[in-house]
Amino acid sequence: MLHCAQHDKQVKFRLLHKKIATSGWGLYPLVAASVQRARYLSDLSRAAATPILPQGNCRSYGDACLYERVVSTLPLKHLLDFDPQRGLLRAQAGITFAEIIRFALPQGFFPPVTPGTKFPTLGGCIAADVHGKNHHAEGSIAAFVESLDMVLADGSLVRCSRNECADLFWATLGGMGLTGFIYAATLRLKKVPSAYIRQRAIKTANWAETYRVCTETQHEYTYSVAWIDGLQTGRRLGRGHVLLGEHADERELKGKPPFAIHGDGRWAVPFFLPGGVLNAKSLKMFNALYYHRQVRRETNALVHYDPYFYPLDAIRDWNRLYGRRGFLQYQIAVPYADGAEVIADLLGRIARQRVASPLAVLKTFGPPSEGLLSFPIAGYTLALDIPLRDAGTITFLRELNKAIVEAKGRVYLAKDAILEREDFAAMYPQLDQFKAVKRKYDPECRFRSCLSDRLGIT
């Protein structure tokens, strides 16, 4: 029996163990961990005395949120202050985006950057310097974080921002929780006219068209992303839907309540699907259905933010669809130069290997943030779910990593479980700077994770 480290309200009853098997959202790897919960600031200061990892809601996919000793920040979920004039929200790190939206949207505010699920915590999103469908236009979450209140390895509480302790600030944004505990953060929220998105969807026939439509349209839209059928080869390689979006005005709503909040997910996956059910054949069928669902080349629709930004949140525990062995999510970014060819090559290799999943997502990135280990670089990013079948899957992805290194690209640490040290060092040239800042604020290297041990950061 697997006990996830999540303490969602949905979990009805839980056996308490001193050590529980923890995993990220990909259910791989599993790590036996003792989980302490931090309820007050003082709990963080005490916990910093020994090797430890801050943990949020375990929505990163691989081993970034795992370690043998973790402190869950989920009880630190309180709003501390809100300035409706400037949209500045100060909150504790353990609050989820779902809760931020529940509070802020009725007042006309929304998270300025949001990942594809509303269940990660604020602290986790800062640690991964997350991006959303608007990265090409508005950047990653780093652009909207005003300041961080951190508990460092010596137990002290320190505020950092672009002006105070800037080195700590830029090491923490994207720093995967390795610089200290984020106790609270001040985030600049975005004023939105409604809870709805005006969506334009364009069906594309192949990679050349997907690429062209993405590149041509993105400057006109705040939100832009493409879903790609990752199982097609040959002339259909890279076919998909480009989804563009803009916040809808109240005038367009036709009487809908302008700031309607998301409900609870309607569907749940109550058990693990047997490993082989999602195979190349069934997924190809699924993808074909999904692709042809939209008959016309172009459609326009008014979509609520919940299905628009968080389609998978509607199905609780969807990660169980890949079976007990779990899955890897593989997300890479490559620079614009040669990026289109690199992605086309990657899509072809993955389709031929028949390892991919329904979800291949492509989007463009704008300029990077200053976060030393931040993932986004100007260029293209591609994300795929890869069900774990055998060791061959991992070997195959490690080979792909070599191609990414060559293309001066990188792998997203929040999704990674298999990257090797030398490839990591080649992908993140500011690693030495990061290590130097970490040494300064955490000389005994107390903040560590399975990921940081694996990649040689700690």
Add this chain to the structure above:
Amino acid sequence: MGAKSAIAQAIVERLDGYDFALAARGCSELEPFAADLRLRNSCEVELFEFDALDFGALARLPQQVHERGGPFDLVVLAFGYLGDEHAAQRDTDALAHILNANFTGAAIALAHLANYLEERGAPTGIIAISSVAGDRGRQGNYAYGSAKGGLSIFLQGLRNRLAATSVHVLTVKPGFVDTPMTEGLDGLFLVAPPERVAADIVRAYRQKKDVLYTPFFWRWIMLVIKSIPERIFKRLKL
């Protein structure tokens, strides 16, 4: 009282339309919780320093709350101290601590608050968290269990006395709840999240129930445990 308890906080989050007086030991740590309540519920929240072992100070609590926050009409008693049962077998100071925190302090606080509410004359209520551990003495937790059992009986009597008035008394007997009190303990089963327990409590209070087992199946579990003859029970290792 005992506003740091996870159950108390979950109850507070479920009570719309109230202003709150949060009493706890080291109450300044509740400032973030209070800030959150003020922002989300647009309510007023005051913090009070409170120690169940400081029997003398308990008399002043109703008046302090009344002076700073105005008249109040619902009291939630949620503090509890599990202590170290094993230590309490040898160390009577540890034993006294468990008994005083869970019974004597609770009873004295309730006595003052019940008098205040009775004098107000308005429809008011008391929710007090006892425990299923108070239903039968077991070798594993009879210090805690006897104090909670005493509290349950105190509440029975209080309910009887106040039945003719407009003060309602709800005794809550939770089973294992996933809170700081139970964190890291061995041998627990069917551990319920505090949110679920709090939802049960608020519903039971609105329905004017007298005794609530939460989650519901603990009523049946305890019925079985209470019905085992003592001759057999004394040999069991439950």
